[in-house]
Amino acid sequence: MVEVTMKVNGKSVTKSVKGNTLMTEFLREELRLTGTHVGCDTSQCGACTIHVNGLQVKACTMFAAEADGAEVGTIEGQADADGSLNAIQQAFQDYHGLQCGFCTPGMVMAAAALLKNNPKPTEAEVRHHLEGNICRCTGYHNIVRAILAASGQDVPAVAAE
């Protein structure tokens, strides 16, 4: 067992875990943050996407011990301080960018990481960035629209470019 300390959504946590505990297990089982989902075992679906020290990471692909000392962000920490949906979450609702909601936390986290580095992406850049996130329900159309809208751009105008 190893002791790990990290900040998750701004709150400090210390737990002792097995060396082979995956970050997904740590978040879901130890911290009961079940918004981070597990959709595959080959690191390809992106349902488990979180932020570690500001970088987009697949939580099924790292051990909890590797996050020792890190700042971790999950879907549970994304809403605005007053509890209302943040701009990206709101755009997903406005543009119907989700159906069953299972891929959604990972999509929102991936979108946030994209917009941080590239605040005004093109449609092609959005699609390319979503390469590691699978959605089976929406056909991506409305997810792409939501992310473009969340970037503050006029969706039809970007789409026509």
Next chain:
Amino acid sequence: MPKDHGIGASQKRREDVRFLTGAGQYTDDINVYNQAYVYFLRSDVAHGKISSINTEAAAAMPGVVRIFTGADFEGVGGLPCGWQVTDKNGDPMKEPAHPVLAQGKVRHVGDPIAAVVADSLEEARTAAEAIEVDIEELPAVVNMAAALEGGSAKVHDDLSDNLCYDWQFGSDPAETQAAFDSAAHVTTLELTNNRLVANPMEPRVAVGEYNRANDESTLYTTSQNPHVIRLLMGAFVLGIPEHKLRVVAPDVGGGFGTKIFHYAEEAFVTFASRQINRAVKWTSSRSEAFMSDAHGRDHVTTIELALDADNNFTAVRTNTLANMGAYLSTFSSSVPTWLHGTLMAGNYKTPNVLVNVKAVFTNTVPVDAYRGAGRPEATYQLERIIDKAARELGVDPIALRRQNFITEFPYQTPVAVVYDTGDYVATMDKMEELMDLGNFDARRKESEAKGKLRGLGVNCFIEACGIAPSNLVGQLGARAGLYDAATVRVNATGTISVLVGAHSHGQGHETAFPQVVAEMLGIDESMIDIVHGDSAKIPFGMGTYGSRSIAVCGSAMVRATEKIINKAKKIAAHLLEAAEADIELKDGQFSVAGTDKSVAWGDVTLAAYVPHNYPLEEIEPGLEETAFYDPSNFTYPAGAYACEVEVDPETGEVTIEKFVSADDFGNVINPMIVEGQVHGGIAQGIGQALLENCAYDENGQLLSASYMDYAMPRADNLPMLDSYLVDHSCQTPCTHNPLGVKGCGEAGAIGSPPTVVNAVIDALQSGGHKVEHIDMPVSPGRVWAAING
């Protein structure tokens, strides 16, 4: 002005808030106090005799609670098939036993041999590795044609062969033959509808919890229909009385058909929990899902189309081999027959339609309904052969379709069903308008200038949604009714809980259903909540599949709300001291016609529950009504789709440059949700056409058992925003349900595969390649081989 309220409004989904904040509760998020975990040891060979299983060493390993094998299930029922199909010679289909854990033999890769229950999943998995299984491997049969040959390996030793049934349906065979004999032209095509894996992003999960205090079992499961699972598992598999069994399907992360069925793992955790008096949890991994979720499609067909000298269709005849896999999954037998053969007329007035289907057992994962179930297979055959016929005859494929459209309704097809309404000309007109066909040649030239080949593909489809009615499907072999139920429970202060038999796994019921009730009562949607997914709370309904939610369960909800209105009017009449016949309900107010006397909805509901001033001698207190609704017919959504593709002749790569769908869904409750359903369906259809394939080698090894080998559509594989139009403005309301709705969930998956393949073939022909057909998925390798072959 688009509506912002009630039927027809694109209301934003209320369920989104919990999904977007990580607050959804999916089955894997549920943990029960002191639960144990199960790991299934699954066969890694496709066919074999289990000589011995030694669990002794494994049982002694840390954390192991108990190990189960097939022997523990002697005397327990097997998984039942829900639909009996009759052979063309009158014999019932062959129904081999499907034990919860393999008994004596394994029949496909993934067939569960043993189940280890331990304190942790890790301990269960580690112990499973210590189980010694001796399997004598037998020759496997994967190819359907080979499976039907004498001398082939037999999947089930107690059956005479691997033929499940030989089903024939439709027009008289001799008359059909005569139509072919006298035809001016006959087109023939052989094609495969590739095997797919549904792949909802949430893998299946089951938690069984037994409570000795009241002898009750609860199953939390990723299901599309909790009551059906309760009935099947209680009555057929485990023999637990239904009132001692509760099935809960909370938030479910997508289904697409594959979560309709009753699975061994659900029965296992419920059984094991009773045995060890402790909750048992199973969570599928994705690799496990590939070999334990029912697969979809997998038909091999020869289709023939006969035309007269004026290019009128005179006969269609099909011969299909349909893969059942190793066992009959819950609705597998109905998919290639009643869900497929009855749609073989398509949108066309063809006088003779004859369908033959041979269902075959092979050493593969069981196959069952997947988004569209049977209807995509029918559409693909018909729309591919119409394109081929048009090319052979040198006529325009759109004109050939238009010429043969059914234009008068109701229309009795030669394959049993009666289309109530439709306007195929209107959807075709709409598609042509949106597709801007006039400029296609210019776009083709642009592509050619870049060294690419551009092709145009069109397609029409019809589907049958909301499978019904119960007495008819009963005659056809269904072992369940196909109605649905809703209870409208009004609270004292006027808020409402609507308890529904339908189940939402992404369809937005929590938003769309209240829109209907709010419109009927003239109150705000925020006063209405939907309760679903828990057999202990909801009336006996049949769940969600085959685009039945709004057409069938929504109609039950309308009927229950009508009963509420009737009773509320009686109460209002008493409060207003007026005659019941004079009471009108508008905008949540009951008023006396022609007067200014009125009473608000909330005052009426309060009177019902606090009946101080109330006609107790005439009506009971309370305001709660249930309705069961059994439709008199299917509904028949239809549409016209088109796309343009670019093919790179150097690499064989296909990209979709433009895509248009014009659908007729009848009346639409929430256009935004409907559009989303179409997008999702089209993505799955494009996935089938270009990318997805569930492949086995000749020994029955599953070659595509993870996202490394099974190509799922990604954002980059789909058309760009500005070249993708989804339209549902053509509306011919259904005539036999109170909402006039038809259903939209499967349309995209039905309409898009032939559209894409027709476009690819058109592109290749335009480049001078005389390719007539490529089987799906039309991958770069296959296209390149066809060009260079």
